[in-house]
Amino acid sequence: MNIKQILSEKVSAAMTEAGLPADTNPAISLSNRVEFGDYQANGVMGAAKKLKTNPRELATKVVEQLDLNGIASKVELAGPGFINIHLCQNWLAAQLANVAQDKFIGVTQRATPQTVVVDYSAPNLAKEMHVGHLRSTIIGDAVVRALEFRGDKVIRQNHMGDWGTQFGMLIAHLSDKLAGNEVAETALADLENFYREAKIRFDNEEGFADRARADVVKLQSGDEQCAKLWQQFIDISITHSEEIYAKLNVSLKRADIMGESAYNDDLSTVIDELMAKEIAVEDQGAKVVFIEEMANKDGEPSVFIVQKSGGGFLYATTDLSACRYRSGKLAADRIIIFTDARQSLHFKQVEIVARKAGFLPESVGYQHCPFGMMMGDDGKPFKTRTGGTIKLAELLDEAIVRASALIKEKNPEINDDDLKVISEKVGIGAVKFADLSKNRTSDYIFNWKTMLSFEGATAPYLQYAYSRIQSIFSKAENSKADALSSDAKINIVEPQEKALALKLLQLEDVVDAVISEGTPNLLCNYLYELASLYMSFYEACPILKDGIATEVKESRLALCQLIAKTLKQGLDILGIEVMDRM
């Protein structure tokens, strides 16, 4: 169900009838003022300019041909050639009836699903996950769920940083701990600490750095003992990440991990091919691609090193190999990668080189979706008071503690079990929504107070709207939300009802925008607007008051039910849970 699309088709047909070229864009958009109707078609102006004719006359012709019988109650010409469309309340009601019956609440399932590889989260396993990984993890997961909800086939790829020189230092340190009879789980209980200890030894302890370097070489050449230590380290570190995923209600599983190390065997082939195709050249002992397409203003090409002079491979080499794996083995139609904006240059370079080398056919989309940083109140990157990185686990625990205090304050009678469940949903939801609702590419300021507020665009506000609807159902005689007869007829009478109907019917459009641009903030806005419209509706349109006709009551209850379903589904795409009472 997509009103915009229906209107596009209708207006396009009228444009063709009026003699316009078949590819004329009808340019349908939502009207921003009620007096301009619900939707506008603004395409005539552009077309008239191209044809050098009078736009108003052209618009008149288009309107004459426009058949919106049963769909629109009024079509008006405005200004130089805008076409304002007022939708018919009965038509809206009929659409809502369909949507209410639909498992996907009006979001049509893709007729030809795409295979989309989504690369997200991807923490570096040498350390604990910190706040910087929050964004990739939750933005990526929301986009994944939106794609799946629309019917695409998603292959999650957690490109974990599980390889590289620092692992030599870490396994050398681990090996000493184990020799001292410590068990790996205890030694690695605090990865941050472990990393710090190893680094201090590396920098200060005589001979340790040499051992660490030797261990990297051994690891890379397949030494069994080193491989075993590395595997132990990786397994425990992955377990730490999994605890966070569970806490965050993120859908990543162990099977989705395809870390950097998984590409090892392919890296020399990647280099051989780049050399054979003369895409890479030897430069001061290293293998380099000079990318002319990305030359600076002095005409110097961008330099992309694919193999170090000592023969070592890089992050870049791995990503080239990943391109080939994803478009080849995984048969991706589209690849989306979520990392912070500092990696934008890297992915531009990867794409150009991979396309040249044939690792990434033109038919496969490659989309790096960068995001900005999470900042502290001082406007500087979010850090602990002493300047350390904030561990994600600690941040999430704090969110739950804060939510718990808030819920208890609002509802002092609440029992401990309920309090625990609700605080987790509210606390985690608040952190996620605050992040997901920001424009992806900008930095944002992390603020406990605003994200946990029950007013404004926050998770608690939306969760509260949902539970308020549920409480109406528990009050309504004999009917729980799901017990309400699903064929109750929705009538659209009041302006608040119409506004809600229009909003409810925009879900597919919003999901599509989230999917195509990798922007869950659009869904956040949508849900916030929906909840706000519900609040105004609730004020203006009594439901259970004495004297309300049964038909009106049932219609409004059915509308409430659809709103609740949409809120729940929308929040579910964001990985945020709702509750009946809070």
Ligand code: ARG
């Ligand atoms: N591990 C990297 C980091 O923490 C992110 C990896 C993103 N994906 C990729 N294919 N390079 O910065």
